[in-house]
Amino acid sequence: MEGLKLSMEGIEVAYNSDIVVLNDVAVTGRPGEVTGIIGPNGAGKSTVLKTFFGLLRPRKGSITLGDQDITRQKAFQRALEGIAFVPQHRSVFADLSVRDNLLLGCWPFRRDKKRVARAIESVFDEFPVLAERPNAAASSLSGGQQRFLEIARALVIDPKVILLDEPTAMIAPKISKEIYALTRSLADRGATILLVDQNVRSCAEIADRLYILELGRNKAEGTREDFASDDKLREMVSEWMNYKIDA
Amino acid sequence: MNELLLQGLVNGIILGTIYALIGLSLNVIFGVLRVVNFAHGEFIILGAYGAYFAQKLLGLSPFLAMPLIFLAFAAMGYGLYFVLIKRLAKSDDPEHASLLVMFGVAIALGALMLIFFEADSRSLSYTLDPPFFMFGSVIVPTAKLVALGIIVVITAVLAFFLYRTLPGKALRAIIMNRDAVQIVGVNLERMSALTFGLGLGLAGITGVLVALIFPAFSPFIGQDYTLIGFIVIVLGGLGHPVGAVVGGIIFGLTEQTALVYTSGTTATLLGFLLLIGVILVRPTGLFGREALK
Numbered sequence: 001m002e003g004l005k006l007s008m009e010g011i012e013v014a015y016n017s018d019i020v021v022l023n024d025v026a027v028t029g030r031p032g033e034v035t036g037i038i039g040p041n042g043a044g045k046s047t048v049l050k051t052f053f054g055l056l057r058p059r060k061g062s063i064t065l066g067d068q069d070i071t072r073q074k075a076f077q078r079a080l081e082g083i084a085f086v087p088q089h090r091s092v093f094a095d096l097s098v099r100d101n102l103l104l105g106c107w108p109f110r111r112d113k114k115r116v117a118r119a120i121e122s123v124f125d126e127f128p129v130l131a132e133r134p135n136a137a138a139s140s141l142s143g144g145q146q147r148f149l150e151i152a153r154a155l156v157i158d159p160k161v162i163l164l165d166e167p168t169a170m171i172a173p174k175i176s177k178e179i180y181a182l183t184r185s186l187a188d189r190g191a192t193i194l195l196v197d198q199n200v201r202s203c204a205e206i207a208d209r210l211y212i213l214e215l216g217r218n219k220a221e222g223t224r225e226d227f228a229s230d231d232k233l234r235e236m237v238s239e240w241m242n243y244k245i246d247a
Numbered sequence: 248m249n250e251l252l253l254q255g256l257v258n259g260i261i262l263g264t265i266y267a268l269i270g271l272s273l274n275v276i277f278g279v280l281r282v283v284n285f286a287h288g289e290f291i292i293l294g295a296y297g298a299y300f301a302q303k304l305l306g307l308s309p310f311l312a313m314p315l316i317f318l319a320f321a322a323m324g325y326g327l328y329f330v331l332i333k334r335l336a337k338s339d340d341p342e343h344a345s346l347l348v349m350f351g352v353a354i355a356l357g358a359l360m361l362i363f364f365e366a367d368s369r370s371l372s373y374t375l376d377p378p379f380f381m382f383g384s385v386i387v388p389t390a391k392l393v394a395l396g397i398i399v400v401i402t403a404v405l406a407f408f409l410y411r412t413l414p415g416k417a418l419r420a421i422i423m424n425r426d427a428v429q430i431v432g433v434n435l436e437r438m439s440a441l442t443f444g445l446g447l448g449l450a451g452i453t454g455v456l457v458a459l460i461f462p463a464f465s466p467f468i469g470q471d472y473t474l475i476g477f478i479v480i481v482l483g484g485l486g487h488p489v490g491a492v493v494g495g496i497i498f499g500l501t502e503q504t505a506l507v508y509t510s511g512t513t514a515t516l517l518g519f520l521l522l523i524g525v526i527l528v529r530p531t532g533l534f535g536r537e538a539l540k
């Protein structure tokens with residue numbers, strides 16, 4: 001797994017042409033690192049990930065992957081470039097089997113049968129729960145299993161960058177822990193991870209770097225060490241969450 | 248069993264498969280593009296004229312014309328997607344906007360056909376030997392049997408495509424979760440254009456079949472088929488391929504058995520009553536789940 005730097009610069013995004021939800025936002029994810037994006041509800045965290053993936057078109061600003069400008073690229077092209085996205089809301093194809101969901105994940109290289117077979121095999125190795133029921137309809141899986149399926153489907157392309165939007169929301173604590181461990185290990189294997197999370201404490205535990213967004217703007221950023229040592233940063237976080245980050 | 252009723256049932260099944268084909272294409276278009284193709288009936292009639300002129304000008308039999316008309320209509324649909332439908336996605340309410348735009352296309356197409364093809368009813372001239380088969384006391388015209396065979400083959404090919412091939416699964420995945428399909432790198436725009444092409448291609452074929460089994464057609468009857476299509480997909484469930492097939496056959500059976508006992512108007516009325524009944528009991532249609540959302 002080899003990561004690529006992904007960054008946005010001076011990004012402005014508006015829904016329905018009028019309501020500006022991102023205003024001059026800059027976020028960078030680096031290979032081998034988990035970059036956490038936190039902030040209150042409606043701050044624009046999901047919008048940042050959607051914009052990175054090309055589902056939303058910025059009105060201003062630029063997005064670069066490695067040293068390539070991908071601002072104008074569409075979502076399917078970015079998938080081809082190795083950006084994977086696990087969105088906030090359920091994204092499995094409910095009536096399709098586990099295997100078909102994964103096969104669709106291989107869409108960008110579907111004609112390379114050998115690579116498809118290898119990719120499916122390798123995610124089945126990583127997710128034994130899925131390997132046990134390859135023919136089950138995705139809708140018949142538990143919530144946690146569906147989340148694993150979404151993550152597995154993102155991993156089949158052997159992504160350089162993985163965008164995760166609240167992967168542990170509404171997931172049982174035990175499974176959440178596995179998801180955090182997996183996230184960390186993907187970064188340790190070299191991938192670039194951008195993690196949006198409401199669970200500030202857990203996010204801060206595995207993140208190398210944190211961005212705080214508020215009302216569609218950058219509010220603060222820093223490495224994990226910065227957040228642990230800088231009182232102002234810690235204060236800022238505790239303002240909108242009821243607890244402080246343990247140093 | 249009453250002979251007339253038996254005849255009605257046989258007719259019902261055969262016409263039902265045509266209705267199923269109409270519903271199927273409408274449903275695939277709606278499911279993937281979220282576009283209500285109000286002009287479907289007009290495209291069907293255009294397909295009928297396609298067969299008529301292929302015969303008159305080129306001397307092609309309707310059966311040979313069918314694959315050509317499919318290809319021509321598919322190309323037209325692919326192009327129309329980029330000219331017309333793609334823009335709808337930018338509007339604030341694509342579904343309603345599509346309704347109006349396609350309604351406009353229906354009127355325009357109907358008027359154009361009237362201008363170019365004139366108001367006279369047309370029919371295909373062909374001979375099949377024997378012209379009909381007797382099953383006991385039930386008479387079935389050969390043309391209807393051939394149409395039935397063609398529809399069964401088309402439906403089987405379509406089912407294979409949708410349920411057994413990866414592009415077909417991708418197409419169904421769009422119906423299941425439109426947002427998520429972009430996540431796996433499917434080019435939604437291209438898929439949508441291909442789907443509209445497929446839908447119009449099927450409309451063209453339906454038109455040839457209609458021209459084969461009904462005595463005549465004219466530019467005025469497009470809306471009838473659109474209406475039947477809508478009844479079928481609401482019966483079966485919006486956006487659901489299997490639902491459309493079942494809905495089509497149910498509607499065909501209801502209409503044709505009702506025709507045995509009553510007039511055509513009452514039969515149509517019964518079809519609508521059936522529709523209202525289903526809506527009351529199961530607002531999402533027989534197979535629909537959350538397709539309406």
Ligand SMILES: Nc1ncnc2c1ncn2[C@@H]1O[C@H](COP(=O)(O)OP(=O)(O)OP(=O)(O)O)[C@@H](O)[C@H]1O
Pocket residue numbers: 015016019021039040041042043044045046047048088198
């Ligand atoms: N499709 C949309 N149309 C219009 N406005 C939207 C749309 N999606 C999001 N918004 C608005 O954009 C802003 C940012 O939304 P976003 O989903 O990015 O926030 P978030 O930080 O991810 O919040 P949450 O923690 O609730 O997931 C919010 O004010 C939201 O209401």
Ligand SMILES: [Mg+2]
Pocket residue numbers: 045046047088165
């Ligand atoms: Mg969000």
